[in-house]
Amino acid sequence: MAQEPRPLVAGNWKMNGLTASRSELEAIIAGAATLPDTVDLMVCPPATLIASFAEAAAGSRIVIGAQDCHAAVSGAFTGDLSAEMLKDVGAVAVIVGHSERRALHGETDAMVREKAMAARRAGLTAILCVGETRDERDAGATIARIERQLDGSLPDRLDGLVIAYEPVWAIGSGLTPTPKDVGDVHGMIRNYLISKDKAAGSGTRILYGGSVKPQNAKELMSVPHVNGALVGGASLKADDFLAIAAAYA
Ligand code: 13P
Numbered sequence: 724m725a726q727e728p729r730p731l732v733a734g735n736w737k738m739n740g741l742t743a744s745r746s747e748l749e750a751i752i753a754g755a756a757t758l759p760d761t762v763d764l765m766v767c768p769p770a771t772l773i774a775s776f777a778e779a780a781a782g783s784r785i786v787i788g789a790q791d792c793h794a795a796v797s798g799a800f801t802g803d804l805s806a807e808m809l810k811d812v813g814a815v816a817v818i819v820g821h822s823e824r825r826a827l828h829g830e831t832d833a834m835v836r837e838k839a840m841a842a843r844r845a846g847l848t849a850i851l852c853v854g855e856t857r858d859e860r861d862a863g864a865t866i867a868r869i870e871r872q873l874d875g876s877l878p879d880r881l882d883g884l885v886i887a888y889e890p891v892w893a894i895g896s897g898l899t900p901t902p903k904d905v906g907d908v909h910g911m912i913r914n915y916l917i918s919k920d921k922a923a924g925s926g927t928r929i930l931y932g933g934s935v936k937p938q939n940a941k942e943l944m945s946v947p948h949v950n951g952a953l954v955g956g957a958s959l960k961a962d963d964f965l966a967i968a969a970a971y972a
Contacts, residue, residue: 727948730763733788733952735932735953736769736790739959740769742775748768750962756784762971766964773813787815789817793805794834794841806842817838817847819835820872826891832872835875853872854888854891854932855890877919880920885930886916902943902945931951935957935967936967937963952967
């Protein structure tokens with residue numbers, strides 16, 4: 724097996740966090756300084772906190788990401804934020820195609836691809852999410868579903884890209900796929916990426932997301948082709964987030 728990329732543990736805070744949450748970030752920054760330098764760490768707060776979090780995290784091991792972007796640079800898109808704006812206030816990455824945006828905001832694969840391309844245009848890493856529903860898994864359609872999402876939403880180039888495999892039914896449910904099931908999907912994604920671009924495809928990080936907790940992190944993070952985690956609920960507490968990152972210590 725070729726050398727796997729350096730792992731990344733990223734926290735997706737979703738619509739949680741007020742200015743007072745800066746103390747939680749400071750606890751993450753302080754704790755991260757004591758972890759071995761074997762893993763990259765990112766926090767993706769709501770957009771309202773990106774600027775202050777980026778300022779607080781400057782010079783630390785933590786980098787700051789955003790949770791979504793618009794595909795255009797600027798224009799008449801009330802309420803939206805461009806990748807350039809996110810970069811301007813200190814984000815280095817942006818999540819695109821999270822299942823909550825696909826389901827609740829009607830985002831299609833084509834829209835997700837445009838967002839991923841916008842991220843690269845702005846100089847941000849795109850963390851592109853894919854994942855099957857419970858019904859799709861029960862029907863044995865998981866691999867086909869992920870393949871279709873990759874066909875439709877991968878940008879034209881793989882540099883500056885991270886993939887996050889997040890089974891929709893595992894998000895916020897406390898349920899996780901078996902290590903074998905995670906390995907099957909991650910292996911398929913790795914092969915898919917290599918088939919597009921051998922060098923970039925072997926170096927693209929593939930994160931697992933969906934009910935990652937301190938208790939299951941070690942097992943999930945040891946699965947072949949799992950190069951880190953995209954953590955929701957457990958990333959809101961510094962101790963839990965750091966315990967997950969410590970799976971790589
Ligand atoms: P949970 O870790 O809360 O299941 O959320 C996962 C997720 O959606 C991260 O993007």
